[in-house]
Amino acid sequence: MKRPFHALFALALAAPLASAALAPLPAAAQQPAAATAQAVADHFSSVRSMTGNFLQFDAAGNQSEGTFSIERPGKIRFDYSGQPLRVIADGSQVAINNARLNTWDLYPLSQTPMKLLLDRRIDLSAANIQDVQQTPELITIVMGDRSVFGSSRITMMFDPNTYDLRQWTIRDQQGKDTTVIIDNVQEGVSVDQAQFAIPYNQISQQSRGRIGGGR
Template structure:
């Protein structure tokens, strides 16, 4: 799988691209990370077969890695590398001096900022990121809020109000190759974070500690922080 997008330094998105395509990364309300998305018409009772086929293909990809460009709610742009292992595991290594990391180990999501020495921990099940990382992306039931099929893009929006409130995730796929191009997470306040991925490789292997979360260090950082 190879998505050829320009490197972060050369990428100059237009407002129409961001708003019209609807882009993002994970649990914006919780993670404060992920893209502006224009809500599509409600999905019909029967999800298009082509959409489920795309979702099944993406679900079959158990590991992948690549690079990403992320756009925040105010248009701020960052980039880095990502690593994904289904079910439930993902890691974002951001470029820059902050050494910013977002890691999910299948149960929890931690946001690390080593420069500021902060470590924020959340249940994966309470973020829209869970829907992206499920073992199988099931489009049945009322989790599907919209499906839009176009010649060059298939857009699927998922939400689960009982789990993470009014947040939602919008995934965009190539309708021919079934490759994931980008996703947007919209938080409860309607703010979007978009992640576009490129130079993607499938079927990759990872070191055993790639998705490890140091829970003891998290407790220590937050205990010391609360005593300041």
């Protein structure tokens, strides 16, 4: 039986988000906010790949870390240090692997907030950009996305001088936040495509084995 999505530690990176929709930006704030969001979106769209380290904090204050690789559109990999967990998106599916238990869980990328992070471009339509704030330290963009699966929410934070991505926060279906901070980032690097390969044949064989073993 598939384990509950929200129960997996790694799913702060991949879980479907809260269904509560955010209100659009007030009309008076839309023009300057849109200009800032456009500048960030143009830079972010120009970065096709990146690698680095990550530090993750969940709603309970638990901390984990590891390495990541991203190739947009649609591909990401997170390897957790000291834990048998990895998260892989290949452009279509998100796979959560527990190497110790030799288990895999698959979810459509379109149902996760990572689709907002991994899209070819940030969608600047009013329905997607829910809030834009700028301080001397960070530019914060809150994005929502409505689909047949409900509403998604991700908060991304960028350097105000370089527009480089610094961290993001995901709100899960229980209203709990998980923040991922990235550093030692290298942009525009060549990433081995094998990093994003999901072993569908192996997963299918394991699924058949579990079904057969339950008879």
